[in-house]
Amino acid sequence: MDILIIIGLIVAGIILFLIEIFVIPGISFAGVGAFICLIYANYFAFSNLGNTAGFITLAASAIACVSTLILFMKSKTLDKIALKKNITSTVDNxxxxxxxxxxxxxxxxxxxxxxxxxxxxxxxxxxxxxxxxxxxxxxxxxxxxxxxxxxxxxxxxxx
Structure with missing residues (x-):
């Protein structure tokens, strides 16, 4: 049960992290929520499962954040939501x-x-x-x- 809580917190943290980076830039609820989820997942692992599990959780959450960020940036998802319209109008002078x-x-x-x-x-x-x-x-x-x-x-x- 403890492992499911840790996995759930890491997944929630990663989702909020991606929302913070790509949808709502700046320091917002998603960024603070991602930070809290990831820190609490690591704290929970250290306090309930011991130092070895805590360091494994710390490494796994860091690797998961970086790899999902790289995977999301390399996917074509950003191209679908990117603005591609050029402004061609001019001011009447x-x-x-x-x-x-x-x-x-x-x-x-x-x-x-x-x-x-x-x-x-x-x-x-x-x-x-x-x-x-x-x-x-x-x-x-x-x-x-x-x-x-x-x-x-x-x-x-x-x-």
């Missing part, structure tokens, strides 16, 4: 493509370095090179770098 250096517009939101502006009738995300720019302030496109539109306050011309 038609408005950003229509903006050129020197275009003028008005800030729609406060540009706390990044915000929204209306340039050429399009609402686009812009970055300020002048620091904070309040909303409804005239702006001019300074440069476009790596898809980011950099703007500054439009200088007031005096006549």
């Amino acid at each position: 038609e408005a950003e493509l229509s903006v050129k250096v020197g275009d003028t517009g008005i800030s729609v939101t406060r540009l706390a370095l990044i915000g929204m502006a209306e340039i050429n009738g399009h609402h686009v995300e812009v970055k300020s090179v002048d620091g904070f720019i309040e909303e409804k302030t005239p702006i001019i496109v300074n440069r476009i770098a790596h898809g980011a539109i950099l703007v500054e306050r439009q200088k007031q011309t005096t006549i």
